[in-house]
Amino acid sequence: MGRPLDLAGLSRFGFLTLNSYSMIAVSNAIEVLRMANRVTRENAYEWDILTQSGEPAVASNGLMLYPTVAPDKDRAYDIIFVCGGINVRAASSSSLRNFLRVQARQDVVLGALCTGTFTLAEAGLLRGYRCAIHWENLSAIREEFPEIDITDDMFVIDRDRLTCTGGSVPLDMMLRIVAARFRREHVQAVAAQFILERNRTGSEAQPVFPLADAPAPLMRAMRLIERNLDQPLRISGIAAEAGLSVRQLERLFRRHADCTPAVYLVGVRLERARRLLQQTSMSITNISLACGFVSPAHFSTAYRGRFGCAPRDERRLRPSTARVNTCLSL
Incomplete structure (x- = not known):
């Protein structure tokens, strides 16, 4: 077992967007970093939107985020999130998997938003880890990768792997990262800007068929x-x-x-x-x-x-x- 990850040491983020990625998941994650910089009046976090080609990827809603850059050996990141959405298998490739393996060998922390967990699993980078993925994909990925401990948690931080279900949940996961570096009042101020009634913990289960107000x-x-x-x-x-x-x-x-x-x-x-x-x-x-x-x-x-x-x-x-x-x- 490796050592726990020092979340406070994460400051430079790369969001590797795949074709048809979930824009809501990516934008929620980035917005927490932006708001933390604003609330604390520090340039604590930096981020890039990445694609393998450097050209913007089209999200599942048909829109694109700008600007994007291609990974560059001269641009180092503390963590790279693989950002998936629909048709994630088609969006994956051998070159993408090789790139992620190289990052892992260089001790870059790897994460996933939404179905990006599938890409990390396909690259063999989740063996021996606990991880999370959106509930609609739980059954399929569990059957395909029985050697991986795939939970139904909202998000999972297991050593140098951070995996998140998607939707609005990246807000909660990124707030966990901010909380490791800043005082409680700063975290509360960030949450207040997004009108979050409460911060969900990663261990909260995502029910397959959510029912409002179920006892x-x-x-x-x-x-x-x-x-x-x-x-x-x-x-x-x-x-x-x-x-x-x-x-x-x-x-x-x-x-x-x-x-x-x-x-x-x-x-x-x-x-x-x-x-x-x-x-x-x-x-x-x-x-x-x-x-x-x-x-x-x-x-x-x-x-x-x-x-x-x-x-x-x-x-x-x-x-x-x-x-x-x-x-x-x-």
């Missing part, structure tokens, strides 16, 4: 389901783990999710299966097992009943680039 016992039950889809689950066991009776659990599900726990469980299994069909090359048999169905035939029947087509047809009709290519927080 804690219901959230515990939902997370238990989401984390154990490949296991046989009984409603009575789920209720017990959540500290509820079966009747209480059913009442909470009907009130907040408008369905029974059993219907919710099957729905989560099928939604995960759909993402695996769209984002991976796993066989239909393996997908059915990974999602907790007793047989491929049972899986196919349930899938057709929910989505109106067989799993085989879902895969046949998908775009060829639809692997690990989605991020809702764009």
